Amino acid sequence: MEWLKNLVASFSSSNSSDPEAKPVEIRKPIPDIPDVDEPRQPPDHRDEIVQMLKDTKVITAEWDAGGDSTLCSIKVDGVYADFDRVRYAIIDVLSLPNASENYDKGKGVISLNEQGEIVLTYSCRQHTYGDSFSETIPVAMEDPAGLRSFLHKAEVTINAHGSYSEADNEIEARVNITTIHGDAVEVKKDKLVYYEDMARNLAMDKIKEPHDHPGQELSNIYLSGMLTQDAVVYFQTERSYDQVEYHNNKTVVLPL
Incomplete structure (x- = not known):
C-alpha cells in the first residue's frame, strides 16, 4: 500500500542525520464511493401493447379511486397484466383522486386510434359528499x-x-x-x-x-x-x- 510506504519513509527521514531532509506528508487515500443508482422507471410496454392490439387482444382498465386510495388495474383478455406505466398514465390523465371526499369509479377499453396513439375510451361515475x-x-x-x-x-x-x-x-x-x-x-x-x-x-x-x-x-x-x-x-x-x-x-x- 502506497500510504504505508510513505509512512515508513517518513520515519526513515525523521531519523536521518541529513539536516536538509524534509518530512514526508502522509495522505491516506479516500476510498471510492460507489455510484448511487438512478430510480428505476417502470417498463414502457408501448411496443408490447401495440403488438397485442394488432393481434386483436382486448385490453381493459378498471379503477375505484378515492377514500385515501387509488386502485387501478389492467387486464389483457380478462387476465391481470403488470403494466404499471399504463396504470400511472391513466391515474395522471384522468386525475384520479385519493382524497376521502372525492371518488371516481369507472372502466374502459384501450385501443389504437388512426394516428397510432394508444387511447382509452371509458365511462365513469365521479362523486363527492x-x-x-x-x-x-x-x-x-x-x-x-x-x-x-x-x-x-x-x-x-x-x-x-x-x-x-x-x-x-x-x-x-x-x-x-x-x-x-x-x-x-x-x-x-x-x-x-x-x-x-x-x-x-x-x-x-x-x-x-x-x-x-x-x-x-x-x-x-x-x-x-x-x-x-x-x-x-x-x-x-x-x-x-x-x-x-x-x-x-x-x-x-x-x-x-
Whole structure:
C-alpha cells in the first residue's frame, strides 16, 4: 500500500542525520464511493401493447379511486397484466383522486386510434359528499311476536340500513333485543320477520321518494326505531346524498 510506504519513509527521514531532509506528508487515500443508482422507471410496454392490439387482444382498465386510495388495474383478455406505466398514465390523465371526499369509479377499453396513439375510451361515475337529511317517521306497528311483553326487562330496537345504487339496492334489516335485567330474552328469528320487513319496506319507500336535491343521488339510508307500549313506532331516519357527475364513452390519449 502506497500510504504505508510513505509512512515508513517518513520515519526513515525523521531519523536521518541529513539536516536538509524534509518530512514526508502522509495522505491516506479516500476510498471510492460507489455510484448511487438512478430510480428505476417502470417498463414502457408501448411496443408490447401495440403488438397485442394488432393481434386483436382486448385490453381493459378498471379503477375505484378515492377514500385515501387509488386502485387501478389492467387486464389483457380478462387476465391481470403488470403494466404499471399504463396504470400511472391513466391515474395522471384522468386525475384520479385519493382524497376521502372525492371518488371516481369507472372502466374502459384501450385501443389504437388512426394516428397510432394508444387511447382509452371509458365511462365513469365521479362523486363527492352532498347533502344529508334527517326526519322522524311515525309507523303503526303490530306485535305478532309479543315483543312488547318483554319491555319491562329489555329494549327492542328495529333497524334498517343500506347503500343504494342502480346495481345494488339491498336493504338490511335487523331487530336487536337487549336484556336490561333478568334472564336473557330469546326470540326465534322467524318470529322477527314481520318487524324486519316493516323496516325494510319503510327504507325502500324513502329511497323511491322524490327529493329536491338537484345533481345529487341518494347514497345510503339508515333508520332506527324503538318499540314501546304505544302502537306507533317512531323511526329516526338519516339519508345521505352524493353530488354526482357521469362521463360516458369519453376518449383520452395515454402518453405512452
